Amino acid sequence: MSHIERQRQLQQEEAGEHLFANRVRVYPKSVTGPVRRFKWAVLIGCLGLYYLLPWLRWERGVKQPNQAVLLDISRERFYFFNLEFWPQDIYYLTGLLIMGAVALFLVTSLAGRVWCGYTCPQTVWTDLFMWVERLIEGDRNERMKRDAAPLTLNSAARKAAKHILWLGIAFWTGGAWIMYYVDAPTVTVQFWTGVASTEVYFFTFLFTATTYLLAGWAREQVCTYMCPWPRFQSAMLDEHSLTVTYQGWRGEPRTRGKRAANAVPAGDCVDCGACVTVCPTGIDIRDGIQLECINCGLCVDACNHVMERTGRPAGLITWDTLADQAAKAAGTHTPFRLLRARTVIYLSALVLAAVVMVVALALRPGIGLSVQHDRAPLFVRLADGNLRNGYTIKIINKAHVPVTFELTTQGLFGAILTEADEGLGPAATLGLPVKADEVGTFRVYVTGQPTTLADGTQPIDFSLRNTVSGEQTVYRSLFMGPNTEGKR
Ligand code: SF4
Numbered sequence: 001m002s003h004i005e006r007q008r009q010l011q012q013e014e015a016g017e018h019l020f021a022n023r024v025r026v027y028p029k030s031v032t033g034p035v036r037r038f039k040w041a042v043l044i045g046c047l048g049l050y051y052l053l054p055w056l057r058w059e060r061g062v063k064q065p066n067q068a069v070l071l072d073i074s075r076e077r078f079y080f081f082n083l084e085f086w087p088q089d090i091y092y093l094t095g096l097l098i099m100g101a102v103a104l105f106l107v108t109s110l111a112g113r114v115w116c117g118y119t120c121p122q123t124v125w126t127d128l129f130m131w132v133e134r135l136i137e138g139d140r141n142e143r144m145k146r147d148a149a150p151l152t153l154n155s156a157a158r159k160a161a162k163h164i165l166w167l168g169i170a171f172w173t174g175g176a177w178i179m180y181y182v183d184a185p186t187v188t189v190q191f192w193t194g195v196a197s198t199e200v201y202f203f204t205f206l207f208t209a210t211t212y213l214l215a216g217w218a219r220e221q222v223c224t225y226m227c228p229w230p231r232f233q234s235a236m237l238d239e240h241s242l243t244v245t246y247q248g249w250r251g252e253p254r255t256r257g258k259r260a261a262n263a264v265p266a267g268d269c270v271d272c273g274a275c276v277t278v279c280p281t282g283i284d285i286r287d288g289i290q291l292e293c294i295n296c297g298l299c300v301d302a303c304n305h306v307m308e309r310t311g312r313p314a315g316l317i318t319w320d321t322l323a324d325q326a327a328k329a330a331g332t333h334t335p336f337r338l339l340r341a342r343t344v345i346y347l348s349a350l351v352l353a354a355v356v357m358v359v360a361l362a363l364r365p366g367i368g369l370s371v372q373h374d375r376a377p378l379f380v381r382l383a384d385g386n387l388r389n390g391y392t393i394k395i396i397n398k399a400h401v402p403v404t405f406e407l408t409t410q411g412l413f414g415a416i417l418t419e420a421d422e423g424l425g426p427a428a429t430l431g432l433p434v435k436a437d438e439v440g441t442f443r444v445y446v447t448g449q450p451t452t453l454a455d456g457t458q459p460i461d462f463s464l465r466n467t468v469s470g471e472q473t474v475y476r477s478l479f480m481g482p483n484t485e486g487k488r
């Protein structure tokens, strides 16, 4: 039994009495191999993308931000390369979140928690922090020995260096996060010259602190206790999902040292514990699928080294399905099934959501119109007998140039429009100018004689035409007057 297993057992006994157990510190050992190399490549890709993306420029025109990806809170816009989203486009974010969730379900049902093991920010930064720790304090045994011994000048200096480097990475991470909200080159200069906003300093500090605490101190506890994903990911898994598994049918009974020679029959597991010592969450994969396992596969590399050294075939720990394991134990084999009811459902939902998103984006209007009827008075009877209704008209001009929009109405015979604030009209068609990239608000009176006022109301359509692009949109509202008793 490893020291972690022993401590966990003690913890469980203790927790039975106190409902709380202290953390057992995990000292993961470094490992080499194809899985580790792939994990490094993913880590470098993810970190490179995160840190460099805000610096990517994208030309959008005069007075427009030239950052490729920017959530500009002051202008209430989200810029993503060629796309520009307004607050009214929030439902695209909903669509994107749905797609992300379904993609995660699909990937999990195919290959278990690979998101957790490779691309989750918690895993990526923890891996980076562990690499720094190893660089300064040495590998597992060295760190364990040093932590168990009284503090010396050497170990204090190493720990201080480690924390300074961790804080440096955390600060770089927090700073990069801010650059997704404010133009990267501008905010960098402002930050270091002391003229950035209080929010910039506050959020840089906040994200520095959270990165340092979560990746440096909390580590695997975030995955085990804080993250809800391990709790419900089992709903996406079935016996045909690929997960990191110990081939118990082949490994048992375990043999160790001299016992190996006499053990009959002897399994392939030599009980060396290498798979446990490299595990970033400190578990023993030989105990079966566990909530703490993030499917990183580092134990695969560790065990394959042992198998190679002892002249046994690789793959005692490998990615496999539970169905295939059971079949192998019975001397057969169950091939991996890519298409299953759940993967087909997830894939169909993902494709459907993607198609809806693409079509919605392609048909996205460049103008927007909203019409709000005055609450009081609902109508005014003029001296000539006509009725007048007041409306607040909002026009969204998503173009990067000023545009004059033509506003007309349908449904009210002889309707005459007047713009109150700018003094435009009276006319059957109003030309309303809206500045580039802005929302124009206008007070408009509509005067006319309704033909049928069922319950005192009559539908009226406001038509808006962009005089530059010719794009049109219609908004249906109501024209109001006295009801059948002549009152309101
Ligand atoms: S058991 Fe293996 S796959 Fe699971 S977290 Fe530990 S090292 Fe990674």
Ligand code: SF4
Pocket (backbone or CB within 6 Å): 246, 251, 268, 269, 270, 271, 272, 273, 274, 275, 276, 286, 302, 303, 306, 316, 317
């Ligand atoms: S690394 Fe392989 S051989 Fe060693 S204990 Fe783990 S499963 Fe057994």
